[in-house]
Amino acid sequence: MDLFYLPELDATVTQVLFPKEESKHISRVLRKQHGDKLRATNGKGFEAVIELIQVNNHKVEGEIKNRIEHTPLPYQLHLAIAPTKNINRLEWFLEKATEIGIHSITPLLCEHSERKIIKPERLEKIIIAALKQSQNVYLPKLKPLQSFEDFIPQFPKGYIAHCHEGEKTAFFNAIEAKGDITLLIGPEGDFSIREVEMALQHDYTAVSLGKQRLRTETAALVGCHTVALKAQ
Amino acid sequence: MDLFYLPELDATVTQVLFPKEESKHISRVLRKQHGDKLRATNGKGFEAVIELIQVNNHKVEGEIKNRIEHTPLPYQLHLAIAPTKNINRLEWFLEKATEIGIHSITPLLCEHSERKIIKPERLEKIIIAALKQSQNVYLPKLKPLQSFEDFIPQFPKGYIAHCHEGEKTAFFNAIEAKGDITLLIGPEGDFSIREVEMALQHDYTAVSLGKQRLRTETAALVGCHTVALKAQ
Numbered sequence: 010m011d012l013f014y015l016p017e018l019d020a021t022v023t024q025v026l027f028p029k030e031e032s033k034h035i036s037r038v039l040r041k042q043h044g045d046k047l048r049a050t051n052g053k054g055f056e057a058v059i060e061l062i063q064v065n066n067h068k069v070e071g072e073i074k075n076r077i078e079h080t081p082l083p084y085q086l087h088l089a090i091a092p093t094k095n096i097n098r099l100e101w102f103l104e105k106a107t108e109i110g111i112h113s114i115t116p117l118l119c120e121h122s123e124r125k126i127i128k129p130e131r132l133e134k135i136i137i138a139a140l141k142q143s144q145n146v147y148l149p150k151l152k153p154l155q156s157f158e159d160f161i162p163q164f165p166k167g168y169i170a171h172c173h174e175g176e177k178t179a180f181f182n183a184i185e186a187k188g189d190i191t192l193l194i195g196p197e198g199d200f201s202i203r204e205v206e207m208a209l210q211h212d213y214t215a216v217s218l219g220k221q222r223l224r225t226e227t228a229a230l231v232g233c234h235t236v237a238l239k240a241q
Numbered sequence: 242m243d244l245f246y247l248p249e250l251d252a253t254v255t256q257v258l259f260p261k262e263e264s265k266h267i268s269r270v271l272r273k274q275h276g277d278k279l280r281a282t283n284g285k286g287f288e289a290v291i292e293l294i295q296v297n298n299h300k301v302e303g304e305i306k307n308r309i310e311h312t313p314l315p316y317q318l319h320l321a322i323a324p325t326k327n328i329n330r331l332e333w334f335l336e337k338a339t340e341i342g343i344h345s346i347t348p349l350l351c352e353h354s355e356r357k358i359i360k361p362e363r364l365e366k367i368i369i370a371a372l373k374q375s376q377n378v379y380l381p382k383l384k385p386l387q388s389f390e391d392f393i394p395q396f397p398k399g400y401i402a403h404c405h406e407g408e409k410t411a412f413f414n415a416i417e418a419k420g421d422i423t424l425l426i427g428p429e430g431d432f433s434i435r436e437v438e439m440a441l442q443h444d445y446t447a448v449s450l451g452k453q454r455l456r457t458e459t460a461a462l463v464g465c466h467t468v469a470l471k472a473q
Binding site: 101105108109110120142143144145179181219221222223227230231234235237238241 | 333337340341342374375376377378411413451452453454455456459462463466467469473
């Protein structure tokens with residue numbers, strides 16, 4: 010059954026009105042009719058089965074039939090990633106991370122960042138599409154672009170994956186199966202030595218994601234899946 | 242230092258001649274000169290440092306200086322995947338799997354496959370580009386497109402990831418840290434019940450790659466990284 014995203018949904022809601030675009034999709038593309046059922050989530054772990062009570066191209070209304078409160082993931086992964094020079098690479102990371110499961114993403118502005126601008130609206134759309142497609146009921150939170158210097162003191166005691174020399178723990182062994190995890194993934198040119206030192210000063214642990222040299226978006230996805238696997 | 246792919250390279254070779262296209266790249270783009278050094282691999286775990294003894298746009302020649310025999314991965318993952326309807330999705334899987342490490346890939350023709358044709362030359366190019374970019378010295382082997390029925394009896398005792406009901410083991414727990422592993426990933430419409438039964442009859446183990454519903458290419462990458470992590 011199709012899953013829709015309705016942020017306003019919660020346990021108290023009894024009827025829902027689908028947005029114009031969704032209404033069009035439901036009536037014209039899916040050709041749903043009065044009495045048909047759909048699933049929807051608020052992206053916060055709440056899911057509902059909705060029976061349609063009115064269907065036309067501009068307006069689709071439904072009544073909540075069943076309510077499901079999903080148990081949240083045992084961990085909360087907050088991944089801070091330097092947006093890739095080629096934005097498609099960041100976009101596919103967002104799609105894949107949404108499928109696998111991630112709590113929040115902060116685009117990080119680093120010393121070696123080549124890309125300094127992103128379009129949050131476009132990235133949000135990609136995350137919502139992936140949520141619906143993967144039938145995931147937790148919408149990853151895309152946080153505003155932030156500079157490395159501002160981010161670190163705000164989120165200390167995380168993990169930083171870098172390619173410089175120095176002692177590193179395998180990320181899989183460094184983390185617990187539950188709780189909050191902050192992971193930093195650098196730009197194509199890696200974090201600067203200065204940035205790595207600043208992170209370590211704020212109780213970050215330097216981690217390795219494997220022997221291979223990974224692209225920014227691959228490293229981010231590998232980090233995301235490592236946490237999912239640890240919590241499994 | 243840049244890594245080049247020279248399949249003819251081995252421990253006995255003392256001089257190498259770069260192909261026309263590579264020669265152009267080395268002289269025009271990288272602006273290398275006589276005496277400069279490059280790294281090259283044969284994609285079979287052998288790496289060499291090469292000192293250039295002749296550089297022009299059509300012909301770049303080099304002399305082998307150092308030789309490194311890398312220890313092979315402790316496992317050999319053979320992943321059979323139904324090519325995705327949108328070929329870009331298969332292409333990025335190949336790029337990412339090459340970065341993370343995979344032994345061979347067989348494009349699999351399944352009952353529910355929407356895509357029945359692939360262009361091996363194009364896919365090969367993507368794998369080689371990813372090998373060079375990730376400085377990996379093992380080139381994944383892209384095998385010819387094969388039907389599910391032909392594949393299964395040839396490679397029994399593997400693992401099949403499907404979304405149908407039935408008993409499944411978590412893939413991470415099902416596999417050993419070394420040895421040969423064959424993993425099957427189905428098309429957008431999943432494997433057919435008939436295909437799943439055929440695999441089980443050939444001693445396949447039904448596995449789960451996590452709670453989430455993953456796209457074909459995401460499932461394949463998750464499977465690939467699960468093996469890499471187990472062997473770590």
